[in-house]
Amino acid sequence: MKGESELLLFSTVIVLLQVTCGCPDKCHCHSSTNFVDCSRQGLAEIPSHLPPQTRMLHLQDNQIHHLPAFAFRSVPWLMTLNLSNNSLSNLAPAAFHGLQYLQVLNLTQNSLLSLESRLFHSLPQLRELDLSSNNISHLPMSLGKTWENLTILAVQQNRLQQLDRALLESMLSVRLLFLKDNLWNCNCHLLGLKLWLEKFIYKGGITDGIICGSPDIWKGKDLLRIPYELYQPCPLPAPHPVSLQAQWQGSAHGVVLRPENHNSGERDLLECELKPKPRPANLRHAIATVIITGVVCGIVCLMMLAAAIYGCTYAAITATYHGGPLAQTNEPGKAEAKERFDSSPA
Numbered sequence: 001m002k003g004e005s006e007l008l009l010f011s012t013v014i015v016l017l018q019v020t021c022g023c024p025d026k027c028h029c030h031s032s033t034n035f036v037d038c039s040r041q042g043l044a045e046i047p048s049h050l051p052p053q054t055r056m057l058h059l060q061d062n063q064i065h066h067l068p069a070f071a072f073r074s075v076p077w078l079m080t081l082n083l084s085n086n087s088l089s090n091l092a093p094a095a096f097h098g099l100q101y102l103q104v105l106n107l108t109q110n111s112l113l114s115l116e117s118r119l120f121h122s123l124p125q126l127r128e129l130d131l132s133s134n135n136i137s138h139l140p141m142s143l144g145k146t147w148e149n150l151t152i153l154a155v156q157q158n159r160l161q162q163l164d165r166a167l168l169e170s171m172l173s174v175r176l177l178f179l180k181d182n183l184w185n186c187n188c189h190l191l192g193l194k195l196w197l198e199k200f201i202y203k204g205g206i207t208d209g210i211i212c213g214s215p216d217i218w219k220g221k222d223l224l225r226i227p228y229e230l231y232q233p234c235p236l237p238a239p240h241p242v243s244l245q246a247q248w249q250g251s252a253h254g255v256v257l258r259p260e261n262h263n264s265g266e267r268d269l270l271e272c273e274l275k276p277k278p279r280p281a282n283l284r285h286a287i288a289t290v291i292i293t294g295v296v297c298g299i300v301c302l303m304m305l306a307a308a309i310y311g312c313t314y315a316a317i318t319a320t321y322h323g324g325p326l327a328q329t330n331e332p333g334k335a336e337a338k339e340r341f342d343s344s345p346a
Contacts, residue, residue: 001058003120003149003179005159010097022051022261023036023051024036024038024039024048024049024050025047026041026042026043026047027047027050029051029054029069029231033053033055033056034051034053034055034077035054035055035056035057035058036050036051036054036056036057036058036071037058037200037313038057038058038059038137039058039059039060039061039082040060040062040342042062042063043059043060043062043063043064044052044062044063044064044065046059046064046067046071046072048074048145049056049074050072050075051075052076052077053074053077054075055077055078055079055080056078056079056080056200056293057072057075057078057081057082057345058082058088059081059082059083060082060083060084060085060086060106061084061085062085062086062088063086063087063202064083064087064088065086065087065088065089065090066088066089066090066091066092067083067088067090067092067094067095067096067334068092068095068184069095069097070094070095070097070098071092071095071096072096072098072099073097073098075099075284076099076100076101076102076136078101078102079101079102079103079104080101080102080103080104081099081102081104081105081106082104082106083105083106083107083110084106084107084108084109084110085108085109085110086110087110087111087113088107088110088112088341089110089111089113091112091116091119091121091333093113093116093118094118094122095119096119096120096122097122098122098125099122099123100123100124100125100192101125101244102126103124103125103126103127103128104127104128105126105128105129105130106128106130107129107130107131107134108131108132108133108134108154108318109132109133110132110134110136111133111134111135112131112134112136112138112141113136114133114134114136114137114138114141114326115131115136115139115140117142117158120147121254124145124149124154125149126147126149126150126317127149127150127151127152128150128151128152129150129152129153129154130154130155131153131154131155131158132154132155132157132178133156133158134156134157134158135158135159136155136158136159136160137158137159137160137161138160138161138162139160139163139164139167140167140272141164141166141167142167142170144303146265147167147170147171147172147174148171148172148173149173150173150174151173151174151175151176152174152176153171153174153175153178154174154178155178155179155182156178156179156180156182156208156283157180157181157182158181158182159182159183160179160182160184160333161182161183161184161185161213161214162184162185162189162190163179163190163193164191165193165196166192166196166245168196168200171195173207174200174205175205176205176206176207177200177205177207177208178207179207179208180208180209180210180211181208181212182210182213184210184212184213184215185212185213185214185215186212186213186214186215186218186221186223187214187232187234187276188211188213188234188251190210190213190223190229191231192222192223193223194224194228194231195227197210197224198222198224203225209222209223210222210223210224211223211226212226239295261329263308268299271276273285287295
């Protein structure tokens, strides 16, 4: 009996060791580097029994469609996760829960349409996020404090038309920003993004720019090259018809009614967004303006000097011309007066 219990205990330890130190089927585990490679294996879901000490996990080039909640609970020390070139279209809000040490997340070349604002809340150490080559049409206004440590963000080759400035301002440490090949609508709502990008580049940030997809007047143009002065503030939303009717009826009875403001917070936010911030001064434009002004002033001064010289010369010539005959005419008069003076009795 004792021998059977010892054998059972030994078998249990062996199974636990296999689960702990083993490697899933269709994966290659490198214990020396804590790297697990499960790429190009035709996987439809995340492999189970991944080594808990895994630091780098490659799952690219598979057929994974969905990430359930706590999909990576078995690898809490994970730092790099590559899920590129799968068929991901649905990510549970808690899919990455527990990956507090994750720094690099690659989700490029999937079928993502949008992102939950809670999706990255459990990734406080995230540094690099690649969302390129998906079908994302919009990003949340805020994705939490996770974005404070983000240094690289790639969203090129999606279907984005606008990008909220509040989201960009939450990325305090971003240095590389890839935005090209989207459906950017360069209307008044994109003015905030333009101003933020100018400030971002001025501080040393690197971006591949934004090429407008609409309207037709700006199609194919770089957003940063469109003059700031050509943007007009966005029109305020039209009042609700019911509110207008109530206001008209109230004024007809001598009572001034104010329409109810159910969305005061949203309206205040909109008004704040509509007020364009001053454009950063352009040193080259300022220098050119000073030079042109100086040249114009110099030309005006030369013309005034030439006019003065011409006037003085003309006056001198005129005076000389009229002064000669007059002097000759007065000479006989002076001589006659002298003779009369001499002939007068003493």
